[in-house]
Each structure stands twice: as C-alpha cells, then as structure tokens.
Amino acid sequence: MKQLFDRLQALFGVTDFERKRDDLAFLKVPKDHAEMLIRHLRDHEGFSHLVFFSAVDYIEDDIFRLIYMLHNYGTRDTLGVHVDIARENAGMTSIHTLWAQAALYQRELKEMFGIDFPGSPGVDEDFMLEGWDEIPPMRREFDTRAYAEKTFFPREGREKSDPRTHMRKQFYPNWGEGE
Amino acid sequence: MPLKDVIAPFYVWKRAFEKPYTTAKPIEERPGAASYRGFHTNDMALCVGCGTCETICQNEAIDMVPVPGIETTAKDSGLRPMVDNGRCCWCALCVDICTTGSLRLTNEYIWVSTDSDGFRFIPGTGDNPWDDKALGYRRDPGYRLMDYERQDMAMLTPEESARSFLEVVKGYSAEQARKEAERCVDCGICIATCPAHMDIPEYIKAVRDGDFETGLRLLYRTNPMPATCGRICTHRCEEVCSVGHMGDPVAIRWLKRYICDQVPESDYADILRDQSTSNGRKVAIIGAGPGGLSAAYYLTRLGYAVTLYESQEKGGGMLRYGVPSYRLPYDQLDKDIDYILSLGATIHYNTRVGRELRFPELMADFDAIFFSVGLSDPYxxxxxxxxxxxxxxxxxxxxxxxxxxxxxxxxxxxxxxxxxxxxxxxxxxxxxxxxxxxxxxxxxxxxxxxxxxxxxxxxxxxxxxxxxxxxxxxxxxxxxxxxxxxxxxxxxxxxxxxxxxxxxxxxxxxxxxxxxxxxxxGQGGDYEFLSDEYADRVEMKRGKVIANEYRQTTIPKLFVGGDIANNTADAISAIADGHQAAVGIDHFLSSGS
Structure with missing residues (x-):
C-alpha cells in the first residue's frame, strides 16, 4: 500500500497516508484531483469496487469530508479516499459514470448533508425523508434534540429526576431557604 | 422441446430435501453480531447516576429515575437510566459518553410484546433477559468523547517556590480555563458534597461561555469568599466529580479562582448589586474569619445591622494568620473581605470579647449573636x-x-x-x-x-x-x-x-x-470569653459547640459556626455555617423560634 501511495503522490498530489491495518489505509486528495484519482484507482490499480461513499461534517473546520471507500478484489486491500470540500454551497463532481450505484449514495448525501452532485441521476429526489422541510439532518447545525422534542410527543406518565435536585432532597432539603 | 425443459420441474424438487436458507422463527434464533447495538444493559454497581446519558440522548429516550435498593451517596445520585425503546435509535452516544463505562448495548435485538409500556425499562436490574449478555456494543477503550486529562496548571518550580513567598499556583489562561470548563459534564453530583452547596456546574458553564459577571453572581449566592476558596479550598467536590471515574476530575477550584481573577474588585459592586433595606435589627458577630465574614455578608443582604468583633488587627482569621501568602496572597483575601465589609457592616479590630468588652453586654445589646472564633489554642x-x-x-x-x-x-x-x-x-x-x-x-x-x-x-x-x-x-x-x-x-x-x-x-x-x-x-477552642454565666448553658461535645441545622446553639439567640462547631474544620465549611446561620437568624428573628 505504501508503494501505491508513493505512486499516487507523484501523480495526484495525495497526502495524509494513514495505514489502519495491513489491508486498510486512507489517504487524502484535493477536490479537483479526486475524480481523476478515483478513476485511476478503478482502471489501473485494481480498485474496482465502490464499497460505500459517505461524508462527515467537520463544522469547526467549515468542511465536509467525503469518504470514498474502494476495494481491490485482487489484493483484498481496501482504500479510503478522503476529500475535503467547503460547507458553503457544498458540491462535488459526480462519479455515477464510474459506478452507476454511486448515484444512490449521492442522492443520500444530497438529502442528508445538502451536498450537490450536478448531473447525478435523481439526485434531487427524496431518498428516505419524504416531506422533509427542515435543513438536511446530518448537518451539525441541525438540532436533533429540538426536532425530537417538537415532533415526537412524550409518552404519558414519563417522569424523570435530576441528580442535583434528587440529592438535595435527600441530603440538605432546608439549605439556604428563606432567601 | 429440449429434454432439459422436460426434466427441470422434477429437478428442482430435490431442493425440498436440502436445508433451507431462511431462519425458522421462532424455532431458531439468529444472534446479533458480536458488537451489535441492541438493547441496553447497565452495571448498576459501577453506574453513579450522573445522567450524562440522559443529557446526550438526542431523542430524549432516557430518563433518570430512582431505583429501589440503590442508595444516594456522596458519589452516586442514586438514580439510574430508564430507556424508552420507542424513542431509542441505538446510536450509542449514551454508551460513548458514559462517565464510568457502566452503560453498554447488548447484541440482543428481538423483543415481541403487546404491552407498549414494556419497552420502557431500566437496564441492568436483572429483570431483563439480556442484562447479563456479554456480547454487544462497548466503547472502544481508545475512543473518548470526553477529555480525560486536566489542563496543566502553571506553577513556580520547587527551586523558585522554596525561596520566595510568591504565589506558587499561577492560574489558568483564558484558553486553558475554557478547555477545562468544557470537561464538565454538568451532572451536579458535586453540589451535595460542597459544604456550601455551591452551584458548581452553573459557574463552570459561565467560564465556558466567558460570562464572568454571571459567574461571579453565582459564586456569591452561596460563597462570599470565592477568590480565597478558589485558592485554598479543600475541594472535596473534586473527589466526587463523575469525570474523575475514568479521568482527572474537573479542576473546580481553579475555575472558581479563574472567574474571580477576571473581575477587578472595583467592578464587584456593579455586578453583584447587593442592595438591602434595613430591617432595624442588630446582630453581633464574634470573630471575623471565614464563618463570621460569611454570616456578615448574608445578614447584611437581609437588612440586618451587623457589628463584627475581631481580636486581630485585620480580618480573615486563620486564612490570614494560618495560611501563608504563597498559597493565599493577602491581596486576594482582602478582595473578598473588602467587598463584604463595603456593604455596611461595622468591624472593631483588636477587640477581644471577654477582654475589651464583655459577652453579657453583647447578649443584652443585640437581637442575635453569631460566634465563629476558631481553634486558636495549640495543643x-x-x-x-x-x-x-x-x-x-x-x-x-x-x-x-x-x-x-x-x-x-x-x-x-x-x-x-x-x-x-x-x-x-x-x-x-x-x-x-x-x-x-x-x-x-x-x-x-x-x-x-x-x-x-x-x-x-x-x-x-x-x-x-x-x-x-x-x-x-x-x-x-x-x-x-x-x-x-x-x-x-x-x-x-x-x-x-x-x-x-x-x-x-x-x-x-x-x-x-x-x-x-x-x-x-492540632489546636483546641478557647471559650473563656463566654463568661461563667453563659459557658455552662452552651452545650458542647468533645470540645465542639452543639448546634442545630441552622447553627443555633442551646441558647436561642446565640448561633455558632466554623472550626469550633463542625468536624471538617475548613474554610468552606465555616463559610457554609455563616450562610446557614444567617438564614437561621433571619428565621429566628422573623418567627421567634
């Protein structure tokens, strides 16, 4: 895998090579070289299988990190390709031309993160959130808790205690009273 | 018609005698994968009921509830999580954040019931069939949602400190204080252990938010000597901190100090806005140590005219005369004392009750008396x-x-x-x-x-x-x-x-x-000042004055606090005594009991 990295470094400017296991490694590539690199990996390095395609929201750094997980059946190696893209007007070149099923992942990423893949078939259709009118729920600024509170009513008879109040009741019920 | 097409229908019949690929429910079970995220279980003895699982749950699936047989102790709220599986999405954030590592998910995932309330359960009680299952999701030991390491405190080197009376502990930078404050999980277990029951999670939140005015107001609600306690408190709160189970406890004491260090003394009055209207009653306080000063602060706020009698030439008691300046610089102690006295209490220095004036005179002249004279007689x-x-x-x-x-x-x-x-x-x-x-x-x-x-x-x-x-x-x-x-x-x-x-x-x-x-x-108390007339009427046990929860002695208008009355004998306990005595005196003088 290290040799592969050295080759790719010269060709595509990949960085941050990180080996997790003997058969699993990650690397990072600039957005503009990503599609070329992935095509190269598929056609010339034997990574013919797209295992999955996902994203993580690093809101602190103002980026989404795309993760293309590729597998080589010949060597049984798995390679994760990280691509950082800006959160604002997030978009990325579609890879449905490389793997048709990528369109489905891209549709999911559009719905969950709001990342656009222009030209990807059906990318604007609902994936699983039918009738969703909030911001994409996997974006970190989405307040899951507030949404759960307003959407799902609490079960009747639910009661809860707060540790500090509960302990006060047991240990010092009359403390500071009268102020 | 080819021969193959003729035989085919009979050929597939042989499949009828092969083992099927499907699972025959409910005869056969298919176990979840080894790290599957199924139903919760909880190690009840390890759990301390901090409620961090409840706080982090984005679906509000967890409620902290009392459980029979689980007692509330200093380190354990006595509550345990109850999970509503109608809301749980098995994201396992609760497991990842758990401060003790007691909560985990089992690989059990099948549950059929017609009772929808049955899906709310307390994991780990032993009533759930999966409670003892070993497999299922656990947090990877190397994976942490919390920062286990405390921010390092800058200190003088031992070589420097052994040669000077400069303060040894230098205090946190803004960045360090914010990072340290972020380690707090806001459980509030520490509040019960603090003798003054300070609202620790709230003032730590104020540090996190950089809102020192709110922070200072929160400190003064229960402790009018925070600059002092931020340095020399015995910080028993840190011993029960739930973060301390797997990492370093939050540096509560140093965060308190940090708030005080950010606010100049000249701003205290504007921020705290301690105003009161006189209620016409007078209280004498004997001893201007932490107990007496604390009582003076809360009594002044309640509208009492307070007069303090201090035998030394300055206030602070043992904090000034027993704690060296490399631990508590005098200007920090004075910052606390000056603000308390600025609210209008009168103080007579170099005045020892029993020498410059007699105790019975005080009893006659004042509506109530609080005494906190400390232990001054070395053994x-x-x-x-x-x-x-x-x-x-x-x-x-x-x-x-x-x-x-x-x-x-x-x-x-x-x-x-x-x-x-x-x-x-x-x-x-x-x-x-x-x-x-x-x-x-x-x-x-x-x-x-x-x-x-x-x-x-x-x-x-x-x-x-x-x-x-x-x-x-x-x-x-x-x-x-x-x-x-x-x-x-x-x-x-x-x-x-x-x-x-x-x-x-x-x-x-x-x-x-x-x-x-x-x-x-060690040292003992000196009660000579009480005079023969009163000494016999104040009940004592093993050299300590006996008082009720409002610090009232066996003489109704006489209240007591500090080292002569409590067994912990530290500044924060004296401050707590002073606060509670002020509340007690107010009760006593308002209701006459």
Whole structure:
C-alpha cells in the first residue's frame, strides 16, 4: 500500500497516508484531483469496487469530508479516499459514470448533508425523508434534540429526576431557604 | 422441446430435501453480531447516576429515575437510566459518553410484546433477559468523547517556590480555563458534597461561555469568599466529580479562582448589586474569619445591622494568620473581605470579647449573636520538656510571618505533625532558609494535610520521617539548640476496625539536635470569653459547640459556626455555617423560634 501511495503522490498530489491495518489505509486528495484519482484507482490499480461513499461534517473546520471507500478484489486491500470540500454551497463532481450505484449514495448525501452532485441521476429526489422541510439532518447545525422534542410527543406518565435536585432532597432539603 | 425443459420441474424438487436458507422463527434464533447495538444493559454497581446519558440522548429516550435498593451517596445520585425503546435509535452516544463505562448495548435485538409500556425499562436490574449478555456494543477503550486529562496548571518550580513567598499556583489562561470548563459534564453530583452547596456546574458553564459577571453572581449566592476558596479550598467536590471515574476530575477550584481573577474588585459592586433595606435589627458577630465574614455578608443582604468583633488587627482569621501568602496572597483575601465589609457592616479590630468588652453586654445589646472564633489554642506535644524555649508553636510561626516578624526558626528545624499547619510551618521554614524535617506518628497516607500540600512540601525538599513518635524534649548542646528524642513506631491494626495505631518500639529510639522544634499537632477552642454565666448553658461535645441545622446553639439567640462547631474544620465549611446561620437568624428573628 505504501508503494501505491508513493505512486499516487507523484501523480495526484495525495497526502495524509494513514495505514489502519495491513489491508486498510486512507489517504487524502484535493477536490479537483479526486475524480481523476478515483478513476485511476478503478482502471489501473485494481480498485474496482465502490464499497460505500459517505461524508462527515467537520463544522469547526467549515468542511465536509467525503469518504470514498474502494476495494481491490485482487489484493483484498481496501482504500479510503478522503476529500475535503467547503460547507458553503457544498458540491462535488459526480462519479455515477464510474459506478452507476454511486448515484444512490449521492442522492443520500444530497438529502442528508445538502451536498450537490450536478448531473447525478435523481439526485434531487427524496431518498428516505419524504416531506422533509427542515435543513438536511446530518448537518451539525441541525438540532436533533429540538426536532425530537417538537415532533415526537412524550409518552404519558414519563417522569424523570435530576441528580442535583434528587440529592438535595435527600441530603440538605432546608439549605439556604428563606432567601 | 429440449429434454432439459422436460426434466427441470422434477429437478428442482430435490431442493425440498436440502436445508433451507431462511431462519425458522421462532424455532431458531439468529444472534446479533458480536458488537451489535441492541438493547441496553447497565452495571448498576459501577453506574453513579450522573445522567450524562440522559443529557446526550438526542431523542430524549432516557430518563433518570430512582431505583429501589440503590442508595444516594456522596458519589452516586442514586438514580439510574430508564430507556424508552420507542424513542431509542441505538446510536450509542449514551454508551460513548458514559462517565464510568457502566452503560453498554447488548447484541440482543428481538423483543415481541403487546404491552407498549414494556419497552420502557431500566437496564441492568436483572429483570431483563439480556442484562447479563456479554456480547454487544462497548466503547472502544481508545475512543473518548470526553477529555480525560486536566489542563496543566502553571506553577513556580520547587527551586523558585522554596525561596520566595510568591504565589506558587499561577492560574489558568483564558484558553486553558475554557478547555477545562468544557470537561464538565454538568451532572451536579458535586453540589451535595460542597459544604456550601455551591452551584458548581452553573459557574463552570459561565467560564465556558466567558460570562464572568454571571459567574461571579453565582459564586456569591452561596460563597462570599470565592477568590480565597478558589485558592485554598479543600475541594472535596473534586473527589466526587463523575469525570474523575475514568479521568482527572474537573479542576473546580481553579475555575472558581479563574472567574474571580477576571473581575477587578472595583467592578464587584456593579455586578453583584447587593442592595438591602434595613430591617432595624442588630446582630453581633464574634470573630471575623471565614464563618463570621460569611454570616456578615448574608445578614447584611437581609437588612440586618451587623457589628463584627475581631481580636486581630485585620480580618480573615486563620486564612490570614494560618495560611501563608504563597498559597493565599493577602491581596486576594482582602478582595473578598473588602467587598463584604463595603456593604455596611461595622468591624472593631483588636477587640477581644471577654477582654475589651464583655459577652453579657453583647447578649443584652443585640437581637442575635453569631460566634465563629476558631481553634486558636495549640495543643502541647504532651512529652517531658515540651516547655523548652526552642519549642515553637506552628500557628505562632505562621502568625509571625503574616505580621512580618521573624519567627526565628534557625537553620535546622523539626516540625511535628501531619496537618496543613505542619505543612505550612515546614514550607515557611524552608522559605526562611532552614533545612526542615517533618516528624509524623503515622504514615504519609494517614496525614490529614491536603495531598497537594504534602507533594509541594516534598518538592521543596522538606524531609519526611513517618512513624516517628516524640518521646522527650531535652536541652541541646547550646542554649540556641534543642534535642528531641523520638522513637520509631510500628502500625498495629485496630481491633475495633478503626485506622491502624502507631505503637512505639522502645528499642528504636533516636536523638536529634535542632535549632527549633515546631509543634503543629492540632489546636483546641478557647471559650473563656463566654463568661461563667453563659459557658455552662452552651452545650458542647468533645470540645465542639452543639448546634442545630441552622447553627443555633442551646441558647436561642446565640448561633455558632466554623472550626469550633463542625468536624471538617475548613474554610468552606465555616463559610457554609455563616450562610446557614444567617438564614437561621433571619428565621429566628422573623418567627421567634
């Protein structure tokens, strides 16, 4: 895998090579070289299988990190390709031309993160959130808790205690009273 | 028609005799994968009921509830999580954040029931069939949602600190304070242990938000000496901090100090806006230590005219005359005291009740009296020769240093004792240029001094000799010297189950010569000021004044607090006493009971 990295470094400017296991490694590539690199990996390095395609929201750094997980059946190696893209007007070149099923992942990423893949078939259709009118729920600024509170009513008879109040009741019920 | 098409329908019949690929529910079960995220289980003995799982749950699937058989203790709220599986999405954030590692998910995932309320359950009670399942999702040991390491505190090096009276602890930077504050999980378990029940999570939140005005107001609600306590508090809150189960406890004391360090004294009045209207009643306070000052603050706020009587020339009590300035700089103590007194209390310095004025006069002139005079009578060594002029009292040494007088300890000093006074006397002697040996009758771990004080004394090259019992004090080779005979002790287990006792080994006696011996083995109360008329009416037990929960003594208008009334004998307990006595006095004078 290290040799592969050295080759790719010269060709595509990949960085941050990180080996997790003997058969699993990650690397990072600039957005503009990503599609070329992935095509190269598929056609010339034997990574013919797209295992999955996902994203993580690093809101602190103002980026989404795309993760293309590729597998080589010949060597049984798995390679994760990280691509950082800006959160604002997030978009990325579609890879449905490389793997048709990528369109489905891209549709999911559009719905969950709001990342656009222009030209990807059906990318604007609902994936699983039918009738969703909030911001994409996997974006970190989405307040899951507030949404759960307003959407799902609490079960009747639910009661809860707060540790500090509960302990006060047991240990010092009359403390500071009268102020 | 090809022959193959003719045979095919009969050919597939052979499949009927093969093992099917489907699972025959409910005859066969298919177990979840080894790290599957199924139903919750909880190690009830390990869980401390901090409620962090409840707080992090984005679906509000968890409620903290009391559970029969689980008792509330200082470190355990007594509550346990109850999970509503109608809301749970098995994201396992609750497992990842769990402060003790007690909560996990099992790989059990099948549950059929017609009772929808049955899906709310308390994991780990033993009532759930999967409670003891070993497999399922656990947090990877290397994976942390919390920062387990405390922010390092900048301190003087031992070489620097042993030579000066500068403050040893330098305090956090803004960045460090914010990072440290972010480690708090906001459970609130610490509040019960703090004698003053300070709202710790809220003021830590104020540090997180950078809102020091709110922070200061929160501190003063329960403690009017926060700059002081931010430095020298015994911080028992940190011993019960839920973050401390897997990492370092949050540096609560230093965050308190950080708030006070950010607000200049001149801004206190504008921020705290302590205003009150006079209620026409008068309260006398005897002793302007932490207890008396705390009572003065809360009584003034309640509208009482407060008069303090202090035997020393300045306020602060043991904080000024017993705690050296490298731990508590005088300007920080004065910051606290000045603000309290700025609210209008009258203070008479150099006025000892029982000498400059009589206690019965106070009883006649005031509506109520609070006394918190502290323990000021050092115990003697209790061995032959203890009256030797080169045997000094630890308290006296510390007081001399506060007054800028040379306590004349000499170049070679032995300190007898293992409490904070002993550590302070030893460290002060180091700063005065002496070689110091601490002799203590038990082991280091038995010392009542704060562990930090012991470590810092060791770092400053104070020598510790433990299991050493003084036997006799004798004349030294010169009038400026003194000999001490001490014997090695062996620790003998206590038959009644108490802590092991040191027993002198008669054949292992040593004699050493020192320039001075500093005795610091504790101190007792001096109640002479009460006068004969009242002394008998105030109930005492083992040298401590008895009081009810409002710190009221057996004489109804007389309230008490601080080291003479509580068993913890630290500043924060005295401050708590002062607060509670103020509330008690207010009750008493409003309702007459």
């Amino acid at each position: 003697g060594l209790g061995v032959e020769g203890e009256d030797h002029p080169r045997v000094l009292s630890g308290l006296k040494v510390l007081e001399d240093v506060t007054h800028d007088r040379d306590p004349d300890v000499g170049r070679r000093v032995a300190v007898i004792g293992g409490g904070n006074v002993a550590m302070d006397a030893a460290r002060v002697s180091r700063r005065l240029g002496a070689e110091v040996t601490v002799l203590y009758r038990r082991r280091i771990e038995d010392m009542p001094a704060d562990p930090e004080e012991i470590h810092e004394a060791q770092a400053e090259q104070v020598k510790f000799v433990t299991q050493a019992i003084p036997v006799r004090v004798e004349e030294g080779p010169s009038p400026r010297q003194v000999n001490i005979r001490w014997g090695e002790a062996e620790m003998v287990a206590d038959e009644k189950g108490g802590r092991p006792r040191p027993v002198l080994m008669e054949d292992r006696i040593h004699t050493e010569t020192y320039d001075s011996i500093i005795s610091a083995i």
